[in-house]
Amino acid sequence: MQTFLKIDEFCKLVHLEREVIEGMIERGVLNTKTEEDGEIYIEASQGTMSIVPTTSSNLSVNMNALPGESFVEKTIGTILNLHEKVLDAKDETLDVLRNENKFLKEALYSMQELYDEDRKTIDTLTAQLKHSQEEIEFLKRKYKLMWNKAVENFNG
Template sequence: MQTYLKLKEFCQLVHLSEDVVKGMMANGALNFKEEEGEIYIEANQGTFSVVPTSSKQPAMVNSMTLAGESFVEKTIGTILNLHEKVLDAKDETLEALKGENKFLKDALYSMQELYDEDRKTIENLNEQLKYARNEVEFLKRKYKMMWNKTVELYANSPENPEEIKEEK
């Protein structure tokens, strides 16, 4: 019983490109049939054609080797390209983070300086407030003593004894 696979399925199975498989079909290395616009390759005979079994098919091995080598080269090239892009993105990210860290560090130093200045201003204002409170307290005592003395002098003065008596 013969089993046929579509061209794309066969290419995926043997890991070859369609061009290489079509070249093998043109050389007669693969049995195939075409139905309704689709190409079908005989799976049993096709796998033996792809895998070398003897030394009488060195050309087939060479074409597969070349196809495999180009695939490997393309894959390595793609990987290297992606690796380069990742490294560039990493470098850009590191530069952006360094810039952001410098900005944040400068902002932190600036905030610390402002905090120190504000703390000195608050200490200065507290000292001034303490001095002003002491001054007010001193003036209260001074005026209280002065007014007490004035009231006593006025109360003991002989000129107005009746006014004081009337008020009492």
């Protein structure tokens, strides 16, 4: 999963100037994307790995380039900050999923209630239909007997 940060946030996170980061972007060291609003986003985990030196000669150069805190302290700080952001994003995602599950559960209960009500209505209508059919059959027999009696009386 890729996490993209705005270029300014990334600069704060890695404790480097924006110009240095832009130079790295131009060299193709950092994975970036540009949104419609013109804001540049940098892929966080790949970006921090690109900043960490791979050889000891780079380490000594970078240590001299960074005044104040040592490079290792800044790297650890960067990793911790990224870890906190990942944990916050994870918690936010879990909250969203819990709310979505709660909504789906309530929708399922609602659908079940509607299904039960519809089933009761169908049962009631089926019983009424059966009763009406029995009544129609009874009336057919009654009128047939009455007309047969009337024809016998007329003929007889």
